Amino acid sequence: MDLGDKKDIKNDTKSEVREPSVKDSGRRSFIKMMGVLAVGAGLAVSLRGLVQSIIPASVGVTSFPDLTLVDQSGNPITTDSLKVNDYTIVLFNYPLQNEPNFLLRLGDANGNDVEIPSITVHNPDGSSFTSPGGKGPYKSVVASSAICEHLGCTPPNIRFYPPTMTGPFAGKIHCDCHGSTYDPYKGFQVVTGPTVLALPNVVMTYDNGNYKVSNMVGPTIHGHPTDLTGGNPLSSTTSTAIYTLS
Amino acid sequence: MSDESEIRKENMISQIMNSPQPLPRRVPDYMRKKGGIWYWTGAMVMFAFFYEVITGLVLLFFYQPSNPFGSSEALVYNVPFGSIMLSTHLYGAYVMIALVYIHLLRNYFVGAYKKPREMQWITGVLLLVLTLGAAFFGYTMDGDVLAKAATSIGSTIAAGTPYIGNAVNAIFFGNGTALSLYSRLLGWHIVMVLLIGVLFAVHFFMAEYNTIMPRGKDVNYRAPAVDTDKPEYKPWYPHNLAFMMELFFIVVAAIVLIPSVFALWPSIPVVFSPFPASPTVIANTPPWFLLFVYKELDFNFASTLLNPFWDTVLFVGAPLLYLLIIPYLDRSSSLMLSDRWIFVALGVTGVVYLVGLSTWAFVYGVLQPTMIVPNYQVAIFFFVPAVLIFLFTYLVRNSIHLNKLKLKRPEVLFTIVGLMGFFSVVSGILIYESYVLHDAYALPGMAAMLTITAILAVISVAIILGIFNPGYSGDTVLATPKTRIIAASMFGALSLFIAIEVSFIKPDSPTNNAYYGIGLAMILLAVAGIIRIYRGESLGE
Numbered sequence: 001m002d003l004g005d006k007k008d009i010k011n012d013t014k015s016e017v018r019e020p021s022v023k024d025s026g027r028r029s030f031i032k033m034m035g036v037l038a039v040g041a042g043l044a045v046s047l048r049g050l051v052q053s054i055i056p057a058s059v060g061v062t063s064f065p066d067l068t069l070v071d072q073s074g075n076p077i078t079t080d081s082l083k084v085n086d087y088t089i090v091l092f093n094y095p096l097q098n099e100p101n102f103l104l105r106l107g108d109a110n111g112n113d114v115e116i117p118s119i120t121v122h123n124p125d126g127s128s129f130t131s132p133g134g135k136g137p138y139k140s141v142v143a144s145s146a147i148c149e150h151l152g153c154t155p156p157n158i159r160f161y162p163p164t165m166t167g168p169f170a171g172k173i174h175c176d177c178h179g180s181t182y183d184p185y186k187g188f189q190v191v192t193g194p195t196v197l198a199l200p201n202v203v204m205t206y207d208n209g210n211y212k213v214s215n216m217v218g219p220t221i222h223g224h225p226t227d228l229t230g231g232n233p234l235s236s237t238t239s240t241a242i243y244t245l246s
Numbered sequence: 247m248s249d250e251s252e253i254r255k256e257n258m259i260s261q262i263m264n265s266p267q268p269l270p271r272r273v274p275d276y277m278r279k280k281g282g283i284w285y286w287t288g289a290m291v292m293f294a295f296f297y298e299v300i301t302g303l304v305l306l307f308f309y310q311p312s313n314p315f316g317s318s319e320a321l322v323y324n325v326p327f328g329s330i331m332l333s334t335h336l337y338g339a340y341v342m343i344a345l346v347y348i349h350l351l352r353n354y355f356v357g358a359y360k361k362p363r364e365m366q367w368i369t370g371v372l373l374l375v376l377t378l379g380a381a382f383f384g385y386t387m388d389g390d391v392l393a394k395a396a397t398s399i400g401s402t403i404a405a406g407t408p409y410i411g412n413a414v415n416a417i418f419f420g421n422g423t424a425l426s427l428y429s430r431l432l433g434w435h436i437v438m439v440l441l442i443g444v445l446f447a448v449h450f451f452m453a454e455y456n457t458i459m460p461r462g463k464d465v466n467y468r469a470p471a472v473d474t475d476k477p478e479y480k481p482w483y484p485h486n487l488a489f490m491m492e493l494f495f496i497v498v499a500a501i502v503l504i505p506s507v508f509a510l511w512p513s514i515p516v517v518f519s520p521f522p523a524s525p526t527v528i529a530n531t532p533p534w535f536l537l538f539v540y541k542e543l544d545f546n547f548a549s550t551l552l553n554p555f556w557d558t559v560l561f562v563g564a565p566l567l568y569l570l571i572i573p574y575l576d577r578s579s580s581l582m583l584s585d586r587w588i589f590v591a592l593g594v595t596g597v598v599y600l601v602g603l604s605t606w607a608f609v610y611g612v613l614q615p616t617m618i619v620p621n622y623q624v625a626i627f628f629f630v631p632a633v634l635i636f637l638f639t640y641l642v643r644n645s646i647h648l649n650k651l652k653l654k655r656p657e658v659l660f661t662i663v664g665l666m667g668f669f670s671v672v673s674g675i676l677i678y679e680s681y682v683l684h685d686a687y688a689l690p691g692m693a694a695m696l697t698i699t700a701i702l703a704v705i706s707v708a709i710i711l712g713i714f715n716p717g718y719s720g721d722t723v724l725a726t727p728k729t730r731i732i733a734a735s736m737f738g739a740l741s742l743f744i745a746i747e748v749s750f751i752k753p754d755s756p757t758n759n760a761y762y763g764i765g766l767a768m769i770l771l772a773v774a775g776i777i778r779i780y781r782g783e784s785l786g787e
């Protein structure tokens with residue numbers, strides 16, 4: 001049985017002539033160590049290249065665009081076209097294609113518009129922000145990200161249950177995935193976890209009967225490094241169209 | 247024996263490369279007899295892996311990262327036999343994962359991680375991680391509802407990595423555009439499978455070097471348990487080859503049969519559906535083999551104190567770490583379960599947690615929307631079974647030491663008793679839900695739980711009676727040459743008949759393909775049967 005170098009030397013006297021230094025185990029392990037060092041250096045260099053090359057370039061936009069909310073045929077939406085307490089899910093994408101937002105016209109249990117004040121929203125994780133409050137003639141139109149801040153479920157898993165409905169979620173936004181509940185009347189703040197963050201609020205302006213979106217406040221939209229990256233820009237630089245899910 | 251241990255002092259690499267052993271090694275006869283299948287659980291994983299590689303390469307021709315769901319649907323509905331290819335690739339992975347778990351548990355309980363197989367065990371644990379990784383990236387590739395839920399959870403976990411979360415997320419899930427996501431899922435799926443292939447080769451050569459672990463009584467229940475080649479061992483060809491072929495056909499038949507039957511089940515729960523879920527389904531469930539990870543995210547303390555990344559580190563990382571270091575925790579040379587009762591109890595508890603969390607997630611997450619789990623329930627779930635199992639194991643171990651009790655296959659028995667306990671508790675909860683809370687899902691759920699409990703009870707009785715023990719000979723049917731000839735010709739005629747029959751089925755719908763799949767599986771089983779008969783007739787096994 002060949003058991004390696006040492007035995008070789010004992011049995012093979014010629015090896016001393018061919019390779020005299022082989023007996024010195026200190027020198028041999030020094031050479032081995034240098035070899036390991038060189039391999040390590042090579043690996044480190046290539047690893048850096050590998051990691052840098054496989055991180056994809058980020059996509060997105062550089063600043064929040066000012067966009068008019070329009071309907072599917074491109075006409076600016078009006079307050080009348082939004083139903084109070086609508087169970088149908090009305091969405092628009094902003095600021096990127098894969099960032100859907102709820103558009104809600106909030107009412108009370110009798111179906112009358114409710115004025116939504118701007119408040120300071122406290123998140124269970126300790127952070128806070130100021131919500132923009134309702135817009136429009138009755139200050140009842142609000143919008144927020146429709147991506148659940150817990151693990152990113154999207155409509156119809158997460159949706160608004162109007163106060164005219166019965167059940168524990170009436171007047172709340174509830175996510176079926178793990179049960180997070182948000183209150184759209186209070187800056188989309190957290191009512192029940194597991195989420196520890198409110199839904200990011202869309203900042204809107206109401207001008208001459210038209211609704212414009214111009215910014216987001218609150219936590220970062222779920223699943224995005226920043227609100228402005230992690231998705232393709234919208235196709236238009238002047239408007240974003242609303243769409244519905246039943 | 248002393249010569250053997252002398253050689254073993256040499257390092258493994260020099261042994262494998264400089265003095266190769268016959269490959270594959272010959273094995274003792276009992277590994278091919280009844281009960282011998284337990285020595286080949288690794289081989290069965292390998293068969294499933296081969297099946298996956300072959301079907302995966304075919305699927306690669308059809309997959310479009312720019313149109314993941316559309317191209318999967320087109321494969322299922324428009325390509326002849328496409329639904330068979332996709333659904334058996336999915337179920338091949340399921341079968342492989344199930345076999346990986348079985349392989350792991352079996353080797354855990356027999357103590358195969360002990361000297362000299364420590365490194366072999368560790369590569370095995372890494373292979374488990376890679377297998378689950380490859381399965382995750384494969385499962386999410388089709389872009390259906392379930393895939394989207396799984397990627398959103400996966401990317402939330404990745405993004406929660408401290409300091410480099412965004413980079414980790416981008417490396418695995420792309421920069422947010424759909425194309426970069428699905429290109430990466432495909433890439434990572436293939437990378438993971440490649441890594442499995444490489445590490446499997448290492449694992450396999452280690453297994454050849456360390457030999458298949460012989461049965462305990464041949465080594466006095468002491469590590470190192472190494473098999474030495476004896477002159478009376480039968481040659482690999484044809485004895486083992488025939489046996490391996492038999493197992494291969496059984497594994498492939500299962501892979502083809504299960505999804506084909508499920509394809510015909512109209513209201514199958516979406517987690518078990520062999521096809522991509524239609525976009526109208528509202529579901530938020532991960533693949534069954536990750537249900538346990540999913541459940542832990544619902545725990546109150548976990549979701550408020552930790553982020554999903556640390557949850558995963560705690561609930562997945564901790565058990566994995568335990569598995570990685572077990573060879574260095576359980577250092578005694580005894581292979582007796584009663585001497586290793588703490589590790590037996592830990593193993594059984596682990597199985598109960600795994601199955602328990604998965605069932606919990608299934609019942610409360612898939613059949614109805616989930617809610618956050620209060621801390622006291624989490625505490626009950628983790629402490630009560632653990633305490634009971636430790637107590638039970640300890641008592642059993644004591645009576646064995648006092649020679650009051652003799653048990654065959656106690657590890658299987660313990661696991662089953664633990665599971666029975668769990669399922670009866672769940673059915674109890676469901677009775678409450680059904681009669682007190684009038685929950686529509688509770689009654690069928692309870693029936694299912696009770697059925698499982700009953701099946702487990704039957705299995706435990708069978709184990710106590712010794713029916714599954716090696717050496718129990720229930721099979722005398724094939725004993726005479728005449729019965730062998732009759733059985734073989736019946737299997738042969740059957741395969742021919744089925745082949746003719748299925749050739750009339752038009753492969754133009756998933757339903758038709760499912761009938762074809764069932765026919766194909768029957769033929770594969772007939773082949774396995776004929777090999778079995780051949781082994782009886784000409785190899786005397």
Ligand code: FES
Pocket residue numbers: 148149150151152153158175176177178179180194195
């Ligand atoms: S994703 Fe909405 S509650 Fe978990």
